[in-house]
Amino acid sequence: MRKENRNSEHYFVERPKSKLKLGIIHTYLRGKSFKFLTASGVFSKKRLDLGTRVLIESMILPEEGFVLDIGCGYGAVGIAAATFNPKLHVIMVDVNERAVWLAKQNLELNNVTNAEVRKGYLYKPVENKLFNCILSNPPVSAGMPTVKAIIAEAPKHMTAKATFQMVVRSKIWGKRLRTIFEENFGKR
């Protein structure tokens, strides 16, 4: 069995064991100021990830309805979506309990009342729910089966006109993800 190295703990574990070290990120997104409480043991704790920023800056939000931020981390994507369209109700889901705690704190820090955070694995916390939009900056480090499941299970949770918007930086995965998208959403 491999010995656990507490300093290199993965951000997608359910219960981070690393010592809690808090930080704060101040940033502008679509011209609006946000602050995010972050911590050791979660994704991109020191600065907003470039993929997160690209997703937020380019996401197309529905006029109303429900939005899912799957793998929300400390909550930047879901909080931005809820802020930019107060008519939406945003559900943010993450498997990492520290990320879930941070995302809840960040709702308050950013005065967001039209969003909630649920802890759990993939779509489990929203089992019977349909969304008008699903947003994801997926946990690439968790491996292809997790990312594939986020894509493959999405259609079951989407209304007829819903959109699924994902950002992935990996050049290596580009081709494989295209195939997975085509298998689950059809060819464009």
Ligand SMILES: C[S@@+](CC[C@H](N)C(=O)[O-])C[C@H]1O[C@@H](n2cnc3c(N)ncnc32)[C@H](O)[C@@H]1O
């Ligand atoms: C790349 S990070 C993105 C976090 C956040 N959306 C952002 O852009 O800053 C992916 C997130 O997915 C979460 N995650 C990993 N596996 C998961 C699973 N099976 N179910 C739910 N969330 C998961 C991780 O804990 C992590 O917070």
